[in-house]
Structures are given as structure tokens and as C-alpha cells.
Amino acid sequence: MLFQDIIERLEKFWKKEGCVLAQAYDIEMGAGTFHPLTFFRSLGKEPWRVGFVQPSRRPTDGRYADNPLRMQRYYQYQVIIKPSPDDIQQVYLRSLKALGIRPKSHDIRFVEDDWESPTLGASGLGWEVWLDSLEITQFTYFQQMGGFELNPISCEITYGLERIAMFSQGTDDAFKLQWNDNTTYADICKRDEQESCQYNFKAQDTTITAQLFDIYEKESRRLIGMELLLPAYEYMLKTSHAFNLLDASGVISVTERASHIGRVRSLAKACAKLYIESREQ
Amino acid sequence: METRDLILEIGTEEIPSGYFAHILDLLSFKEGSIKEIFEAEHIRIEGAASYSTPRRIILMLKDIPISQDMVIDGPPTRVAYDKAKAPTKALEAFIKKNDASIDDIEVFQDKKEQRVRLTKKGVSNKEALERILPKVIRSLDFPKTMRWNEEDFVFARPLRWILALFGDEILRFSLAGIESSNITYGHRFLGHDKIKVKDADSYFRVLEKNHVMWDNEQRKDKILTFLQKKRWQENMQLLEEVNNLVEYPYFLEGTFKKDYLTLPEEVLLASMSKHQRIFCLKDKQDALTNRFGAVLNGRYRGMRGIRRNYENVLDARLKDAFFFYESDTKKSLADWAEGLGEMVFHKELGTVKEKVERLKEIAAFFLKETGIKGVDKKALSRAISLSKADLLTQMVREFPSLQGVVGGYYALVSGEGNEVATAIGEHYLPRFSGDHLPKTEAAIICSLADKFDNIVCYFKIGKFPKGSWDLYALRRQSIGIISILLNKQIHLSLEKAFDYVCGITPASCDKGKIKVVYLNFFKERFIAFIKEKYDYRYDLLDSVIASGVDDPYDCSLKLGDLDSMIDEPCFEKARCIVERTYNITRSSKLKAEEPKAALFKDAKERSLYGRYKEIRDEFMGLCAGKEYRRATELYGDSLAEEVHSFFADVMVNVSDKDLKKNRTALLSAINRLYRDNIADLSKIVVTRE
Structure with a gap:
């Protein structure tokens, strides 16, 4: 199945399950969990169902397009279902069938994974879903977001699109994937990947990135003070990405690392608090 | 007396593999107090058996009486009868409430006074069991629990069905929004869903037919037999884990590129076990080969495709390990050590660099105290300087369990001598009960110094192990110390060690008070260690302990x-x-x-x-x-x-x-x-x- 068909099938599948088909967020983020439609919507009481593709940036995971499984930018398909239905595992397995993955021809396993995002003050319990020993999905029952205990509980399903496509197309390298019939994943992403790795690991002016971190943080703080929720949150996202870049460049010491994460988390928590308070009014 | 078997099956979404051992012990009454939940309802249990698969926890109780006579205590005689010895309203109410007649009443003497009671013949145990089972499920505890719906109930993972059969009767109760029933589910992919079970006797047959191998021990034996036949690189911990990841084990063998055999053995094995839970296989000379064994959850169609997928994943993982190895070794271990000044040991205890400097002094002190001979002092000091450098490498960040081991390899690559590399590589030993001990004198000194420094430091800031809580693994490290001292026949005064280490470590504390806690802690660990390893009479152990445990090896000689x-x-x-x-x-x-x-x-x-x-x-x-x-x-x-x-x-x-x-x-x-x-x-x- 073509890369773009996989996305299309997932959209179709989750549309039928009543999801809003949303779009990716236009700011760099490490995972779909940072998308406001995940972060904020998991906090409230109302039911919520959404699905979207989110390009996800993890600068430290870059391998100059040399490793078939690790990239600094890859695509997630993210689904949030609140409250989590009783048969959510079966629904998920049906979605694999929709992708042409027949459970009786593969070794599919739900392997414990206690998920935590220290930058978002979020945690949850669930699994990595293994398809013939490859993690293709993160399946999480959120327990906490922005430092707040959640009730009702949202279920987050995050598909690793490249990995699923690799299975589907029988290739052992993400860059060999057919995006459509005449364009490969490499055509679209390879040069970007290599150049981004260059930038993340070597070409970065880390003094500037460090300054940006401080500036973004300051701006987010200021906006939190003005109770401008989304702009404040967006600057938190930028702060978080600046931190990820610094982390990849290797200039950040272990102590600083913890303190930077703490600074981002405190912004995320403040945003969550603002959201909850504004809902109460 | 007519009896029946009881089956309780708690159906869940996949529970973490490490959670089962404790739960099975609770349910078979080896620990905890579930037996008392039954006894509180006067139900005596002859034998309890417990089983589990990733999706179910099973309790089986044999031969529970269908009904039994029940004694119900009533009011005191002075309330039950009036002066004319006629029954009072209170007695009549008691009789009515219990659906009995005046003929059932007897008088008896309890501790304080005379009372009445009645014995109801043949009371069904069903209702009692229906009260008991939800309590049993609630009493199961897990390291981490979660909520998944709006019920006020937590469990390791969402609970999805409860089967409760007493003979052929359903024990009815509800919990976490679920009604108990006689319905079970087979293997997720190979069995049927929603299977009605006729009675307790046929339950296990139903599971078997539906590809569920429910007996943990039997499952483990099957896996072990296969792995032994295939000459596995033994890894019991991984075996336990794998056993709790499958309902129906099936085996798969595959290969990887021979080039990867040049990776350090520990890195190769760690990568295989961490990412895919697979085993490396050996040849007849006991050397690792490029073959692996995987345990699948069932026999599926298209095994060839599954095998190819396993191989591809492994290839990518090992490629990654190579990436770490090559990029880490571009710098020498000494260069890596430069970064330790930035690395915090603990916020109240300074940096790792400071710790390393301290370890050198502690090592010199131990060298003098223990009289250990034949140590190259320069090599020892070099080893300590480099001992923590690997904490900063990508390899150890990816595989934290390889701390030390990676340092040892990188030391050799960086041109350090064998003595230095071995001391670095072995200074965390022993990491668990039954693990190897450090072999060389320098490694022994490094290991002792590191462990004493950890214990004394964390004690000084009040981080004592409590109950099952031992975040810094201080119990394990103290057992490691005792194990080294006894096995290597080293005399060392625990008190002198404390005084010295306490004197040169950061953080201030009430030294006298902490020392008492520390000495008691070691005494307890020594007792636990001796009890586990030897069969000495307890009173002999008491009498030797009474004379002090300052020098553990000396104590063991006595x-x-x-x-x-x-x-x-x-x-x-x-x-x-x-x-x-x-x-x-x-x-x-x-x-x-x-x-x-x-x-x-x-x-x-x-x-x-x-x-x-x-x-x-x-x-x-x-x-x-x-x-x-x-x-x-x-x-x-x-x-x-x-x-x-x-x-x-x-x-x-x-x-x-x-x-x-x-x-x-x-x-x-x-x-x-x-x-x-x-x-x-x-x-x-x-x-x-």
C-alpha cells in the first residue's frame, strides 16, 4: 500500500468512528500529543474524537538518512478518543485490517509501555504495539496532562506511518517507500533529512538557539500573564523545540537538561491551568 | 458433604509481564491475606491454584462445600428471655430475621456471659462467595495502576470481563462496571471471543481449545525446552518476561549479519533482549552465533514473512548499536570523563566528578584497611577517574543496564591497560543476587568504594530504603558489599568505613544518629544474606550477631x-x-x-x-x-x-x-x-x- 494510501485509509477508518479529521499543527513538535487538539481537549469533560497526521521532530533521533528506522522528522497518525470505549483495542485492530495487516498472519503484541512526557507534565499507561517485533503504534490511556489528573480518560493511539508502510510495501528502509506510484519517500524527505541532521548536530549556532530558548520562554510567560491561551501555548511549543535542538547539539549538560525540561513543563502546566480556569468561567 | 470447584477469571487488556509473580503468590495464598477474606465468611479453602496469561488472571479453588451449617450468635440470655423464662421480642426478632424456629435456639457461654445462638443447616455458600470475590479482586495490588472509565476503580490495565463459576452456577457480582458471567475469551487472534463456559470443570478445556496455554509453569517449560535444544545464551530474566508476553508460545529462528558479532557481546545481547525480547543462540563451542530465537504468541500463517520482519527489525537495531559504538569511540574515554563535572550525582551531593575524586581517597583508605596486596595503585586511580565516564555516552544512555561494561570496552579502545579496563568494567558487580563478583583486586576496591560512597551519601540525606521502596538500590549494594567481603575473605570494619566515608562526603547530618541507622541496616542485611546462603541454626546466628557485626567476614568465620x-x-x-x-x-x-x-x-x-x-x-x-x-x-x-x-x-x-x-x-x-x-x-x- 502506498504511503499516501495508508494515510487515506486511516482517515477513512477513523472518520467512520466519528473522529473530526483535523490537520497537522504548523509549529514544530515532538509528537501529536503536543497538538492543541490533543493537549487541551484531553483536559476537559466533553467527549472528543479526532484524528490527524502530525509531522514529528526529534532532532536527537536523526541518522543522516542512514538508519532505516530512525529519523529526526517522521509522520505520526494520531487519534484521540474520549472517553475511551470498552472495545478500543478491537477497534484499533480493525484499523490495522483496514491497512491490509491481517492479525492472523503476523505476531501482534501489546507490550507494556508506561508513557511519560516530562516536558508536558503528562503521563499515561498502555503499550507499544508490536508487529513482528517492530513497534508500530503507541497506545496510551492518558492519566495526567499538564500536571492535572484526567477524568474522563482519553485514549491516544499514535501510528508510526513509515513503519507501517514499510511492512505493507515489504521494504526494510523507510526511504525506499513509495509515496505514490512514481514518487518515493526519499524523493520528498531524504535531502531534508540529511540537511536537518547537518543542522541539528553540527551547523547550529547553539548560542542563538540558547538565546531563542530564553526568548520563546519569556514570550510564553508574558502571554500567559495576559491570559492569551493559544499564543502562550505556541511559544511553549517553540521553547520545547529549541530545547530539543540544544539537546541534539550536545552542548547541554545533564543538569541543564533537567532544568530546561522543568522550564518547558512549567509553561505547559501554566497553559493547562489557564485552559481549565477559562472553561470554568 | 457435596463440594464444587470455583473458577474466577479476571479478563483484562494486556498486563505488564513483571506484575504476575506477585499476583499469583497472592492468589495462591503464598503471601498476603486473601485467605482471610474467605475465612471471614467462614469458608475454608483446602487448596488454591493461580495461573495467568497476559490477558487473564485465574484463581481456582478446589472442593468448596456447596452449603454448610452456619452458627449465628444472638443476644445474651438476659435479653433473650424475660423473668418467666419466656422468649422476649428481641429473641423473636432474631429468630424471624434468620428464618428459623424457636427449636433451633441453644444457649451457650461465651467469654463474658450466657448467650443464645442458632445453627442454620445447609446454608448455601453462593451468596458468601459473591460477596468475597469482588473483595479478592480489589485486594490485588500492582506497582502502577490506572483508571480507564468513570468508575472509581483502578487496576494494572483495563478490566474487560469477569468469569466466575461455582460448579455450573454463575457467581453474580459487578465490579468496575462489569457484570460477572460464564463468558470467557480465547487467544486474541487464534481463539474465539465470547465463549460460554458450562461449568468449572470444562473451563480449562475451553481455554486449551482456544489456544490459551493457561499454566505458567507448563508454558515456561515448553519455551525453555525449545531454547535449550537450540543452545540459547541463557537469560532467565528474559525467559520469565517472554513467558508472560504470550498465551500460546511458538518458536521462530532467524539470522543476522555476521558483522554484528564484532559488537561487544553485552551490547549485542542487550540490544536483542531490550528491543525485541529475543535470544541469541550459540554453537557447539558455546560461542555466540548470528542466529536468534524468538517466542511468538501463537502459530500464524506466513511464518516466512514474520521471520523476515524480525530480521529486518534486528538489523536496524544492531545498525543503531553500531552507530553508537562508532560515534562514542571517536572520543577517548578520558575525553568523555571531562563532562562529569557537569553531571549531577544528586543535587545535595555534588557532581559525579566530585564523587570520582572522592572515590580515589576512599579506595586508598580501603586498600590500607583491608591489607589487600598486589594492586597497581596508578592503574587503580586511573580506573576510578574513568569509571563513570560511560554514563555520558550514547550507548549507556540507550542501554543503562550496560553502565560499567561499556566503560570497560571503551577503555580498551582508548588504549587503557587491561587492569584499568577490568576495574571499570567490573566495578558495579555484583548487580543482582547470584551475579559475578569483581575478580581483580583493583576492581574489588573500586566496587567497595563506589558502594560505600553511595550508601553513606544517601543515608546522610535521609534516603533510607523503606518497605519495598529502595530507589537507589542500597539494599542490593549492601548485599553486594557483604558478598564481596565474605567471598573474597576481606576483613573490614563497617564502622571505620562509615567514619571515613562520612568524613569526606558532602551533606551534613547528625553523624551519630545516621551511624546507628547504617550499622543496623548492615546488620539486617547480613542476617538476610546468611539466612539465604546457609542453614545455620537461628539461635547460633543470634548469638554471634549479639557480639556485633562490625566485620562481616569475621562474623562468618565465627x-x-x-x-x-x-x-x-x-x-x-x-x-x-x-x-x-x-x-x-x-x-x-x-x-x-x-x-x-x-x-x-x-x-x-x-x-x-x-x-x-x-x-x-x-x-x-x-x-x-x-x-x-x-x-x-x-x-x-x-x-x-x-x-x-x-x-x-x-x-x-x-x-x-x-x-x-x-x-x-x-x-x-x-x-x-x-x-x-x-x-x-x-x-x-x-x-x-
Whole structure:
């Protein structure tokens, strides 16, 4: 199945399950969990169902397009279902069938994974879903977001699109994937990947990135003070990405690392608090 | 009495593999108090068996009576009957409430007064069991729990069905929004869903037909047999884990590129076990090969495709390990160590660089204290400088369990000598009970220094292990210390070690108070260690412990010697002396005071004192030479007769206070001679015939 068909099938599948088909967020983020439609919507009481593709940036995971499984930018398909239905595992397995993955021809396993995002003050319990020993999905029952205990509980399903496509197309390298019939994943992403790795690991002016971190943080703080929720949150996202870049460049010491994460988390928590308070009014 | 079997199956979404051992112990009554939940409802259980798969927890109870007579206590007689001995309203209400008649009532005497009671014949146990089972499920505890719906109920993972059968009857209750039933589910992909089970007897057959191998032990045996046949690189921990990841094991063999065999063995194995939970297979010479064994959850169509997928994933993972190895070794280990100044050991305890500097001093101190010979001091100091450098490497960040091991390899690559590399590689040993111990002298010193530094540092800031909570693995490290000292026959004073380490570590504390906690902590760990490894009599252990555990290896020598002679006459002689002298001196408030020869009156006491003085130095000499058997022989053989004839002829409790005090001092000195140096034998339990 073509890369773009996989996305299309997932959209179709989750549309039928009543999801809003949303779009990716236009700011760099490490995972779909940072998308406001995940972060904020998991906090409230109302039911919520959404699905979207989110390009996800993890600068430290870059391998100059040399490793078939690790990239600094890859695509997630993210689904949030609140409250989590009783048969959510079966629904998920049906979605694999929709992708042409027949459970009786593969070794599919739900392997414990206690998920935590220290930058978002979020945690949850669930699994990595293994398809013939490859993690293709993160399946999480959120327990906490922005430092707040959640009730009702949202279920987050995050598909690793490249990995699923690799299975589907029988290739052992993400860059060999057919995006459509005449364009490969490499055509679209390879040069970007290599150049981004260059930038993340070597070409970065880390003094500037460090300054940006401080500036973004300051701006987010200021906006939190003005109770401008989304702009404040967006600057938190930028702060978080600046931190990820610094982390990849290797200039950040272990102590600083913890303190930077703490600074981002405190912004995320403040945003969550603002959201909850504004809902109460 | 008619009985039935009970089956409780708690159906869940996949529970983490590490959670089952404890739960199975709870359900088979090996720990915890589930048995008491049944007993509170007067149901006696003959035998409980428990099983699990990733998706289910099973409790089976054999032969529970369908019904049983039930005794119900009523009001006191003075309330039940009026003055004319006629039943009162209260008694009538009691009878009515229990659906009985006046003929069922009997009078009995309880602890306080006379009361009435009635015995209901043949009361069904069903209702009681329906009350019990939800309590049983609620009593299961897990390291981490979660919520998944709006019910006020937490569990390891969402609960999806509950099957509860008592013979062919359903035990009905509801929990977490689920009604119990006679419905089970087979293997997620190979079995049926929503299967009605006729009765408890047919339950296991239904599971079997639906590809669920429910017996953990049987499942494990099957996996183990296969892996042994395939010459696996043994990894029992991974076996346990894999066993709890499948309902129906099936095997798959595959290969990887031979090039990857050049990776350090530990890295190769860690990568295989961490990412894919697979085993490396060996050849006939016991060398690792490029073959692996995987345990799948069932036999599926298209095994060839599954195998290719496993191989591709492994290839990518090993490629990654190579990436780490190559990029890490571009810098020398000494260069990596530069970064330790930035790495915090603990926020109250300074940086890792400071710790490393401290470890050098502690190592020098231990070298002097233990008298360990043949250590290249330069190599030792170099090893310590580099010992923590690998914490900064990508490899250890990816595989934290390889700390030390990676450092050892990188040291060799960086051109350090073998002595240095081995000391780095082994300084975390032993990492668990039964693990290897550090082999070289330098590694032993490094290991001791690191562990003592950790224990003393964390104690100073109040991070003592509590209950099952031991975040910094201090118990494991103290057991490691004891294990090294005993196995490597090293004498070391725990108190001196504390004083030294406490003096040069950061953070201030109430030293006296912490030292008491520390010494008690080590004493407990020593007792636990000895009990696990040896079969000494508990009273012998008590008596040796009573003389102090300052030098664990010394303690173990005493135990060994005394245990070997515990049935010999000279041991009994020594024991009698210690016991008799203890009994008569225990109430006196004498402090280690020597008797005065000038005050003796009786020839017997003079002669006992003479004998005591005669052997004292020799006894002390034997103790100093750790010859506890000979010391005990000397003590028993030389003093027994004199002591007994002293007791026969000399009064201790005389009215002359000075005389009494002097005689008590003599006996106390004899007592202390043995008790302070070897063991308090008055704690030995004697069965008198």
C-alpha cells in the first residue's frame, strides 16, 4: 500500500468512528500529543474524537538518512478518543485490517509501555504495539496532562506511518517507500533529512538557539500573564523545540537538561491551568 | 458433604509481564491475606491454584462445600428471655430475621456471659462467595495502576470481563462496571471471543481449545525446552518476561549479519533482549552465533514473512548499536570523563566528578584497611577517574543496564591497560543476587568504594530504603558489599568505613544518629544474606550477631567454626560457662570492671581467677588469629571445671558488698571474655531431656 494510501485509509477508518479529521499543527513538535487538539481537549469533560497526521521532530533521533528506522522528522497518525470505549483495542485492530495487516498472519503484541512526557507534565499507561517485533503504534490511556489528573480518560493511539508502510510495501528502509506510484519517500524527505541532521548536530549556532530558548520562554510567560491561551501555548511549543535542538547539539549538560525540561513543563502546566480556569468561567 | 470447584477469571487488556509473580503468590495464598477474606465468611479453602496469561488472571479453588451449617450468635440470655423464662421480642426478632424456629435456639457461654445462638443447616455458600470475590479482586495490588472509565476503580490495565463459576452456577457480582458471567475469551487472534463456559470443570478445556496455554509453569517449560535444544545464551530474566508476553508460545529462528558479532557481546545481547525480547543462540563451542530465537504468541500463517520482519527489525537495531559504538569511540574515554563535572550525582551531593575524586581517597583508605596486596595503585586511580565516564555516552544512555561494561570496552579502545579496563568494567558487580563478583583486586576496591560512597551519601540525606521502596538500590549494594567481603575473605570494619566515608562526603547530618541507622541496616542485611546462603541454626546466628557485626567476614568465620562444633562437648562446656556466668551477673550494674586479687577470700575463687588470667592472653591471641574453634576449645576445656566448682562452693550473693562485687566482677570478666570476642552463647536454646 502506498504511503499516501495508508494515510487515506486511516482517515477513512477513523472518520467512520466519528473522529473530526483535523490537520497537522504548523509549529514544530515532538509528537501529536503536543497538538492543541490533543493537549487541551484531553483536559476537559466533553467527549472528543479526532484524528490527524502530525509531522514529528526529534532532532536527537536523526541518522543522516542512514538508519532505516530512525529519523529526526517522521509522520505520526494520531487519534484521540474520549472517553475511551470498552472495545478500543478491537477497534484499533480493525484499523490495522483496514491497512491490509491481517492479525492472523503476523505476531501482534501489546507490550507494556508506561508513557511519560516530562516536558508536558503528562503521563499515561498502555503499550507499544508490536508487529513482528517492530513497534508500530503507541497506545496510551492518558492519566495526567499538564500536571492535572484526567477524568474522563482519553485514549491516544499514535501510528508510526513509515513503519507501517514499510511492512505493507515489504521494504526494510523507510526511504525506499513509495509515496505514490512514481514518487518515493526519499524523493520528498531524504535531502531534508540529511540537511536537518547537518543542522541539528553540527551547523547550529547553539548560542542563538540558547538565546531563542530564553526568548520563546519569556514570550510564553508574558502571554500567559495576559491570559492569551493559544499564543502562550505556541511559544511553549517553540521553547520545547529549541530545547530539543540544544539537546541534539550536545552542548547541554545533564543538569541543564533537567532544568530546561522543568522550564518547558512549567509553561505547559501554566497553559493547562489557564485552559481549565477559562472553561470554568 | 457435596463440594464444587470455583473458577474466577479476571479478563483484562494486556498486563505488564513483571506484575504476575506477585499476583499469583497472592492468589495462591503464598503471601498476603486473601485467605482471610474467605475465612471471614467462614469458608475454608483446602487448596488454591493461580495461573495467568497476559490477558487473564485465574484463581481456582478446589472442593468448596456447596452449603454448610452456619452458627449465628444472638443476644445474651438476659435479653433473650424475660423473668418467666419466656422468649422476649428481641429473641423473636432474631429468630424471624434468620428464618428459623424457636427449636433451633441453644444457649451457650461465651467469654463474658450466657448467650443464645442458632445453627442454620445447609446454608448455601453462593451468596458468601459473591460477596468475597469482588473483595479478592480489589485486594490485588500492582506497582502502577490506572483508571480507564468513570468508575472509581483502578487496576494494572483495563478490566474487560469477569468469569466466575461455582460448579455450573454463575457467581453474580459487578465490579468496575462489569457484570460477572460464564463468558470467557480465547487467544486474541487464534481463539474465539465470547465463549460460554458450562461449568468449572470444562473451563480449562475451553481455554486449551482456544489456544490459551493457561499454566505458567507448563508454558515456561515448553519455551525453555525449545531454547535449550537450540543452545540459547541463557537469560532467565528474559525467559520469565517472554513467558508472560504470550498465551500460546511458538518458536521462530532467524539470522543476522555476521558483522554484528564484532559488537561487544553485552551490547549485542542487550540490544536483542531490550528491543525485541529475543535470544541469541550459540554453537557447539558455546560461542555466540548470528542466529536468534524468538517466542511468538501463537502459530500464524506466513511464518516466512514474520521471520523476515524480525530480521529486518534486528538489523536496524544492531545498525543503531553500531552507530553508537562508532560515534562514542571517536572520543577517548578520558575525553568523555571531562563532562562529569557537569553531571549531577544528586543535587545535595555534588557532581559525579566530585564523587570520582572522592572515590580515589576512599579506595586508598580501603586498600590500607583491608591489607589487600598486589594492586597497581596508578592503574587503580586511573580506573576510578574513568569509571563513570560511560554514563555520558550514547550507548549507556540507550542501554543503562550496560553502565560499567561499556566503560570497560571503551577503555580498551582508548588504549587503557587491561587492569584499568577490568576495574571499570567490573566495578558495579555484583548487580543482582547470584551475579559475578569483581575478580581483580583493583576492581574489588573500586566496587567497595563506589558502594560505600553511595550508601553513606544517601543515608546522610535521609534516603533510607523503606518497605519495598529502595530507589537507589542500597539494599542490593549492601548485599553486594557483604558478598564481596565474605567471598573474597576481606576483613573490614563497617564502622571505620562509615567514619571515613562520612568524613569526606558532602551533606551534613547528625553523624551519630545516621551511624546507628547504617550499622543496623548492615546488620539486617547480613542476617538476610546468611539466612539465604546457609542453614545455620537461628539461635547460633543470634548469638554471634549479639557480639556485633562490625566485620562481616569475621562474623562468618565465627559462624562457620561454631556451627562445625555445635554438637561437641567443648562447645557445650563453653556454652554452660557463658550461660551460668550470664545468669548470675545479668542483674548487676557492673561495667567492665576487672576483679581485684587482693579481695578474694576463697581458694576456689582464687584458683578460678588464676586460670582465667592464665588463658586470657592465649584466648585473645587465638581470636586475633580468627581461630575461633581453638579459642572455644581453650575456653571450655580450661574453665569449665573451675567455674562449676566455684558455683558449687562459693556464694556470690553475700552480705559483704565489696566481696559480692568482686565475685560478680570475676564472673562477668569470664563471661565477657567469650561474649565480647566470639558470641553470646547464652542465646543458644537448649532442649533439656
